[in-house]
Amino acid sequence: MSATIASAAQPRPRPRQSIFRNHIVRAVISIATFIVLWEVGSRLKLPWVGDVPPPTVVLKALVPLLTDQGYWYSWYQSSRRVFTGFLAAMLIGIPFGLAMATSRIFRDITFPVFEILRPIPPLAWVPAAIIFWPTQELSIGFVIFLGAIFTIMLNVIGGARSIDLRFFQAARSMGSSNWDIFRRIVLPGVLPSIIVGCEVGIGITWNVVVAAEMISGGGGAIQSSAGGGLGFFIWSSYIGGSYPLIVVGMISIGIAGYISSSIIRRLGLLVTPWVRVR
């Protein structure tokens, strides 16, 4: 229930100060308070927080790293793994999900198997993957793939089911062929759900890659070095006792995860312009 907008020429006096600014200010206050509390808590050696290095120390540890090749190589390693595993999950998960959504028989056959595999957490697959795949890299890739594929497939199926029946009827009565309906109704109809699935999936992927690298580094499952990565970076910092670097690693992964999910969101909006406008 909105009423008309008064002519644009009129000045726009606001009775109170801008809410927008207010809310940014509040966010800054909130994060600053958090950092100060962290600093104080760890300096005072409070229980629990006491062993976490204070932010100033973390910052000091971070600065030399910025020019360190090894650190950036870890970024590269993890990102490469996430990217390939995730790409594989998309390449297999999306067509598979679409097939399940469009063919009743295919769904009836494969969905129950898929449902009994789904509750097994991806990381529980790590040892089995190592036994199966010839190289370390492939087994990590496989686990990452597993982490993302279930979410992507579920979203594809759910998205296809939620397409309005009338769209099919309308298309059918205007003379569409099956292929035309698939290409011009089903595909665009599931696209938004695919993007949502990918966004959630990539979050899981970062979780998995960190753990897989850690397990390969120190947990004992994989004895030989797995060739770095941010998870390994954290784990080796822990083994080496350089605690500030643990925090640096965590923040790095947080940033990497955030960047990758916003890239997906951006790309998603690019390919679904009708969702963007509104």
Added chain:
Amino acid sequence: MNAPAATGAAAPEQHATKGAIRIQNVDKVYYAREGRVQAVSDCSLDIRAGEICMIVGPSGCGKTTLLNAIAGFHDITGGAIYLDGQMLCGPDKPKAEPGPDRVVVFQNGALFPWKTNLENVAFGPVVQGRMTKKEAAEKARGMMADAGLVGVEHNYPGEVSSGMRRRVEIVRALMNDPKVLLLDEPFGALDSLTKSVMHEALLEIYYRNKVTIFFITHDLEEAIFLGHRVAIMTTRPCKPKKILDVDIPHPRKYNVLTSPRFRSLMEETVSAVHEEAVKAFEAGEKEM
């Protein structure tokens, strides 16, 4: 003061003495993302105790803003609103307190889906602390029976038809013995045949309870069929353009719809509203 003159021809049956609303030069301005919006401007309207006053205007014309001001959901930026001579909101107190003397029935229905119909109806007196749960349930059962709502007490609102849900909501409002019932397009989403059944049901309830009814709609037939008076509002900003006395005697039944008097009133309204509608329609398209 510029209260519209009462012609008396359609004066409501004077059983009720409470529930007169005086809306006096009300202004409402708010700031949206697009800038300053004048929703209501210098709007004055007198609603007599115990009458059904229909507010007609195209959607988005600011009718609901007016209702929100009376109910106390929003503040006003100018003017004042009185209920039985008492100021609800005015210059010193821009926002009224929502209270059980002015109960709203919402556009899309606001029965709490997690409570059964009976619990919904009993809700008011219990939270006000006027009755115990048991007393309230007793009274609720009685009132629901009066409105023909038997056998659905222990169903959840989601289980009954939409027409039924609206009736439960009206009964829930009446449980509080309100002075005024504020209805915000309550039948807008119903199909037209169910709607006609609901109109008669609402009148039935009204004849027994005699509360003031402030009824927002954009359906002209509904407005004339139900109302003692019909206030046609201008589009953006909202203020009364024409106030029509509906001198068809109550009680009314659906065959009123084809009576000559009804038709002449309909003509009068259609011509008054049509140009507003076109204006709103065009404005809407321009905005897009």
Added chain:
Amino acid sequence: MSAAPDDQGRLRAGISPGEIKVTGVSKDYGDARFRTQVVRECTFTIERSKLTVMIGPSGCGKSTLIRLLAGFEKPDSGTITLNDAPVTGPAHDRLVLFQESALFPWMTTWDNILYGPRARGEMGRETIEMAEFLLQKVGLAQFRKKYPSQLSGGMQRRAELARAMINNPSVMILDEPFRGLDAMTKELMWEYYSRLFEETRRTNFFVTTDIDEAIFLADRLLIMSNIPCQVRAVLDIDIPRPRTLLAMVEDDRANEIKMSALSILHEEAMKSFSRGSKAAADFVDAYSRRVKG
């Protein structure tokens, strides 16, 4: 929006209005103990170049009938023919406009309108020109690049009309197309739509629950009974076209028709209302006693 003569010619070009005959059609749903007959022994004709309006209480099986006419489903018994050829499945000679908008949200107005020709591979220069013309006709020329979510309710309906018309169907079937619009926009849409009909004289079948809408639009009015769906009455509405809202309110003949339709409908509405639950039936009972007494 008045139509120039050549406009009218263009609109009518390529239209061959059809006639649908429905004979003794029945349709059941569910199976074994849960079987319900939704349509029973329905017989009526949708006459050539006329606007036939069907009215009945909501939930009376009208939508089922539409699915049968469109060919999305098959009747259990009886026949449906278009120009004496039996209807076997969906085809673009019978197009359906659905309740609320069924424009594809991922296509612009322009792509939506051209969907049908594109799907059938009929994208000649003439088609493009026709699309352009129709876009002008429904007043959406500036909105060709907009997505449906950017259009107002009334504009969406008009875009949908254009999307259907470009396929040159011999019959258009409209299932409560103006439901969900607010009452005032709706009335403007009636005027717009009936003018469009008058210009094209295509066979139209229009389903609604609104008596005013029905009388305003119809050449013939079919009044349906409650489940199972059957034709209760057929009224010929002989009010001259073009019609306007004001003229209709003043018209005595319209009022007479309304009166007789209302009395049938009110009865059916009460029945359909009470079908929902036992409580509603009790209510209707008590109510009708009170009204009489």
Added chain:
Amino acid sequence: MANGKQVASGGEIGAWDMVLYRVSKWLRSPTPYMMFVGFALFFGAWFLLSEVFKVWRFASLPGPREVLIEWFNPDPVYGLSLYSPDYYVHVWSSLRRVLYAFVISTCLGVPFGLFLGWSKNFREFTFPVFETLRPIPVLAWVPLAIVMFRADETPVIFLTTLASFYATALNTMLGVQSIDESYPRAAACLGASKWQIFRHIVIPGALPFIFTGLQISVGVAWFSLVAAEMVSGEYGLGYVINTSYVNVQYPVILIGMISVGIVGYASSALVRLAGDYMMQWRVRELALGGGR
């Protein structure tokens, strides 16, 4: 919607009749038989590849027959089967950790989420911190958690709690924000005080989202628990999976995986049941609106 559903509710039809009807309809459709085909294909392929033909890398994987025999073996070769008490010790310690984590995260997350949604001031001051910490994967916390809590048990529970907490709090907040504006307004009209609105409107209104959050929360709890147990800790199913690998007891890995799957599935089913129990109104609404 002039068909099917509404029509069928004409007569008096009991809930049990409806269940019978649905089951018989399901049995008459191809679905259950296709499901059987699917399982047969999956297990058959696994069996043939790993135990009969021993193709390529499949040879090193334990086959289904081998796993089942070991799992149901009263005298297990590798010391872990349904008959060995150790098995239950592992299951129980994982279960206990998840339970702790779930209870703690629910007790903290639900009120936190409710306040986030209810009070704009609270949200604006606390949510930024929440949002800054959230992108850090829970599993990246593992070493830090070990450093912070030192003991054996607490780091694992902390990690699991953290993962669940995010899901619960976020969904609860969304739940409160999803409540239609007219519900609190209607309550205010009927004379409810602020606290009464919170109790009668905000909490039940957010309940559907809260339970979605709890479902996700159980899922991620198992997800991170297994990882945490694989890296640190003694006992627990994650630990079993990892040590069996190190000790080359391959069938036990599979036993561990299957057990995690079953227990995980059962726990989320429990949460769903609890949700259905607490939200009768939704169950009944959905039962009515079943078909198109």
